Amino acid sequence: MPSSYDRIMAYVAELDIIDTHEHLPPFEDQRDPALDAIQEYIMDYFNRDLRSAGLAPAELERVKREPMPLMDRWRLVAPYWELARYTGYGRALDISARGLYGLDGVQESTIEALNGALRCSHQPGHYEYVLKTKSSIVISLLDGGRPSDQRYFRNVLNLDVFVFPKTVAQVHNIEAQTGVRICSFDDWLQACEIALDLGLAEGCVALKSPLAYQRSLHYQRVPRWQAEETFVHFFDQFHFPDWLEAYIQVDKPFQDYMMHHILRLANQRGLTFQFHTGLQNGTGNLIANSNPELLSNLFLQYPDVRFDLFHIGYPYQHVLSALSKNYRNVYIDMCWAHIISPQASISAMVEWIDSVPLSKISAFGADYSFVDAVYGHQQLARENVARALACKVDEGLFDVDKACEIAKLWFYDNPMRIFQLEAKL
Numbered sequence: 001m002p003s004s005y006d007r008i009m010a011y012v013a014e015l016d017i018i019d020t021h022e023h024l025p026p027f028e029d030q031r032d033p034a035l036d037a038i039q040e041y042i043m044d045y046f047n048r049d050l051r052s053a054g055l056a057p058a059e060l061e062r063v064k065r066e067p068m069p070l071m072d073r074w075r076l077v078a079p080y081w082e083l084a085r086y087t088g089y090g091r092a093l094d095i096s097a098r099g100l101y102g103l104d105g106v107q108e109s110t111i112e113a114l115n116g117a118l119r120c121s122h123q124p125g126h127y128e129y130v131l132k133t134k135s136s137i138v139i140s141l142l143d144g145g146r147p148s149d150q151r152y153f154r155n156v157l158n159l160d161v162f163v164f165p166k167t168v169a170q171v172h173n174i175e176a177q178t179g180v181r182i183c184s185f186d187d188w189l190q191a192c193e194i195a196l197d198l199g200l201a202e203g204c205v206a207l208k209s210p211l212a213y214q215r216s217l218h219y220q221r222v223p224r225w226q227a228e229e230t231f232v233h234f235f236d237q238f239h240f241p242d243w244l245e246a247y248i249q250v251d252k253p254f255q256d257y258m259m260h261h262i263l264r265l266a267n268q269r270g271l272t273f274q275f276h277t278g279l280q281n282g283t284g285n286l287i288a289n290s291n292p293e294l295l296s297n298l299f300l301q302y303p304d305v306r307f308d309l310f311h312i313g314y315p316y317q318h319v320l321s322a323l324s325k326n327y328r329n330v331y332i333d334m335c336w337a338h339i340i341s342p343q344a345s346i347s348a349m350v351e352w353i354d355s356v357p358l359s360k361i362s363a364f365g366a367d368y369s370f371v372d373a374v375y376g377h378q379q380l381a382r383e384n385v386a387r388a389l390a391c392k393v394d395e396g397l398f399d400v401d402k403a404c405e406i407a408k409l410w411f412y413d414n415p416m417r418i419f420q421l422e423a424k425l
């Protein structure tokens with residue numbers, strides 16, 4: 001008799017899925033053919049584990065940029081690669097090499113063959129092979145990069161430049177994009193609304209903010225005059241010549257006001273808003289800034305916005321559990337989570353079945369900027385979901401048929417509904 005995991009996995013392995021978050025080049029011919037296999041495979045996340053394992057920053061820079069033979073590059077990273085091979089980041093790469101090219105993971109004996117395969121992959125059809133044929137992804141929500149290949153992507157709109165502008169050049173860009181000359185604070189607010197509506201007219205399916213990388217997620221209510229007082233200083237460096245970068249500094253009250261402005265617009269339109277919460281990629285950030293609990297006032301004040309909270313809020317996944325339980329408009333998005341920690345993802349799902357309605361969870365978003373790893377991530381996600389559901393079947397809570405139904409809800413039905421994709425595919 002096959003185990004409940006095997007029976008659930010047999011179903012989950014064949015499921016068509018929605019990918020809630022990607023950073024891939026919007027067209028496959030925009031992939032960088034100059035990168036070799038090591039440079040490409042460590043691009044997004046694995047280089048962080050290599051550094052964490054002890055690879056010196058200067059050596060990592062050499063691996064990423066200096067012209068040197070592939071095997072020399074491998075010898076530099078190999079000791080650290082072995083130490084990080086079993087993290088989620090490492091596992092996704094081994095699964096990709098195996099599943100896409102039939103190689104025995106990424107190691108000394110396979111790295112040259114992987115490099116050859118990657119070189120051959122720079123031709124039309126690689127996106128189709130990885131995203132559709134091998135990964136059964138119906139559609140991926142793409143962060144940035146408009147326009148994009150609509151066979152694979154729907155775009156998500158980022159309006160953070162209105163919240164946290166940094167240069168005068170950005171203001172001029174906004175003028176060009178929206179047709180609004182920024183002469184007053186009213187103009188700034190109007191340009192923001194026009195940028196939103198232009199994005200929606202171009203087919204964007206949701207909003208996204210990654211500002212938890214730069215500031216706290218606590219957006220307080222502030223009076224308009226306070227934001228306008230900061231806006232006055234937009235013009236302090238307007239007289240700089242074009243060969244000097246002119247900067248803008250906005251304080252927290254300005255940012256808070258603008259996020260509330262955007263949320264009001266999103267609320268009027270009944271939009272879904274993706275927020276980065278939890279772990280920040282890279283080194284040395286302030287994890288407390290990205291605690292999803294800090295968004296609670298927004299959940300209450302914008303009840304018609306669907307808040308799609310990224311990365312299971314890791315390591316605040318239990319906080320997110322309570323938020324999603326308490327607020328009708330808060331959803332759990334597992335993008336990036338399955339490779340941050342496979343076990344944390346499985347444990348969280350086991351607990352969510354006990355605490356959160358089944359309609360609140362989207363099971364997968366690969367969050368990669370190179371396509372091969374999307375395969376490894378979705379495979380890991382399918383295994384993790386099957387493991388969590390098998391745990392509940394073995395407890396006797398429901399049977400395998402119900403587990404399969406839940407897997408389809410999480411991988412397909414929920415993201416279709418949360419992002420209202422039905423009419424947009």
Ligand SMILES: [Zn+2]
Binds near residue numbers: 021022023143367
């Ligand atoms: Zn991302």
